[in-house]
Amino acid sequence: MTDPHPRESLSDQIRRGALLSTDCPSREVLKRMTSLWGLLVLMILRDGTRRFSDLRRAAAGVSEKMLAQTLQGLEADGLIDRHAFPVIPPHVEYSLTPLGIEAAERVAALADWVEVNLPRVMEARATRLAAE
Amino acid sequence: MTDPHPRESLSDQIRRGALLSTDCPSREVLKRMTSLWGLLVLMILRDGTRRFSDLRRAAAGVSEKMLAQTLQGLEADGLIDRHAFPVIPPHVEYSLTPLGIEAAERVAALADWVEVNLPRVMEARATRLAAE
DNA sequence: CAGTATCCCTTTTGATACTG
DNA sequence: CAGTATCAAAAGGGATACTG
Numbered sequence: 001m002t003d004p005h006p007r008e009s010l011s012d013q014i015r016r017g018a019l020l021s022t023d024c025p026s027r028e029v030l031k032r033m034t035s036l037w038g039l040l041v042l043m044i045l046r047d048g049t050r051r052f053s054d055l056r057r058a059a060a061g062v063s064e065k066m067l068a069q070t071l072q073g074l075e076a077d078g079l080i081d082r083h084a085f086p087v088i089p090p091h092v093e094y095s096l097t098p099l100g101i102e103a104a105e106r107v108a109a110l111a112d113w114v115e116v117n118l119p120r121v122m123e124a125r126a127t128r129l130a131a132e
Numbered sequence: 133m134t135d136p137h138p139r140e141s142l143s144d145q146i147r148r149g150a151l152l153s154t155d156c157p158s159r160e161v162l163k164r165m166t167s168l169w170g171l172l173v174l175m176i177l178r179d180g181t182r183r184f185s186d187l188r189r190a191a192a193g194v195s196e197k198m199l200a201q202t203l204q205g206l207e208a209d210g211l212i213d214r215h216a217f218p219v220i221p222p223h224v225e226y227s228l229t230p231l232g233i234e235a236a237e238r239v240a241a242l243a244d245w246v247e248v249n250l251p252r253v254m255e256a257r258a259t260r261l262a263a264e
Numbered sequence: 265c266a267g268t269a270t271c272c273c274t275t276t277t278g279a280t281a282c283t284g
Numbered sequence: 285c286a287g288t289a290t291c292a293a294a295a296g297g298g299a300t301a302c303t304g
Contacts, residue, residue: 025250025253025254026243026246026247026250027168029246029250029253030166030171030242030243030246031168033242033246034162034166034242036159036163039162051285051286052285052286052287053285053286063277063278063279064286064287064288065277065278065279065287065288065289066276066277066278067287068286068287068288069277075260076256076257076260077253077256077257078252078253078255078256078257078259078260079253084286087285088284088285089285089286090284090285090286090287091285091286092285092286092287099249099252099253099256102245102249103245103249106241106242106245107242109238109241109242110162110165110166110238110239110241110242111158111162113234113235113238114158114161114162114165115158117231117234117235118157118158118161120210120231121157121161121209121210121211121231122157123210124208124209124210124231125208125209125210127210128207128208128210183265183266184265184266184267185265185266195297195298195299196266196267196268197267197268197269197297197298197299198296198297198298199267200266200267200268201297216266219265220265220304221265221266222265222266222267222304223265223266224265224266224267
């Protein structure tokens with residue numbers, strides 16, 4: 001079994017097809033982080049610990065199924081912690097791990113860039129539309 | 133028509149549902165940037181101008197349909213430039229716009245983080261698996 | 265070469281109902 | 285409360301054939 005991530009530049013990895021190739025796990029990790037709900041969960045949890053139902057409210061529009069799926073994926077990746085209190089009714093809290101804090105920062109940087117530059121993007125779309 | 137992006141903190145926008153709400157265009161922009169092919173195209177073009185067929189080779193596995201669709205989306209967003217030479221056979225070159233260069237940097241930062249920290253993520257997944 | 269058009273299959277997602 | 289199970293709807297994406 002060869003290491004799919006030798007020490008070479010990122011663009012070299014792209015050329016070699018290692019980065020994000022179908023069989024590279026990084027693709028899945030990136031997907032979970034940049035999916036709409038994954039991204040929202042990471043950003044919401046930057047503000048602190050949240051319960052399942054809090055997250056449902058904060059990530060407006062998410063279904064129970066998708067939220068549960070998203071949380072499980074991020075937890076498996078080690079980006080968030082799940083702490084269940086053994087009480088009835090159930091009480092479960094989610095929070096970012098140190099790894100998740102780092103990840104959330106990058107994701108937030110990207111989302112922030114889009115928010116800040118959205119006017120420029122919208123202008124580009126309008127200009128293009130007007131030209132037709 | 134009210135401005136969906138007033139000057140308030142990002143987390144306030146999330147709470148208000150403005151960021152990435154179904155009817156906010158930022159969601160679509162982010163989606164194009166973080167889609168597998170969108171991300172790859174942005175990163176490949178960081179190395180310089182490429183022709184359509186070059187991109188097909190560089191982004192191994194992409195279909196003509198998806199590449200064309202991706203390029204049109206990124207072009208409409210003002211992230212890449214399309215320059216068609218009026219010759220036969222056709223010759224079309226794609227490159228990053230100044231806006232696209234900024235965007236590509238953020239995307240690359242995220243992808244780099246995932247690549248660098250993949251071992252930590254994989255370890256988290258393995259640990260979790262072993263605990264069952 | 266650089267696409268577009270069409271068909272079809274797979275994956276994703278949402279609604280709803282149910283459980284510990 | 286915090287999920288799981290199930291089914292139907294919708295979107296995503298590939299293979300192929302065709303065009304300027």
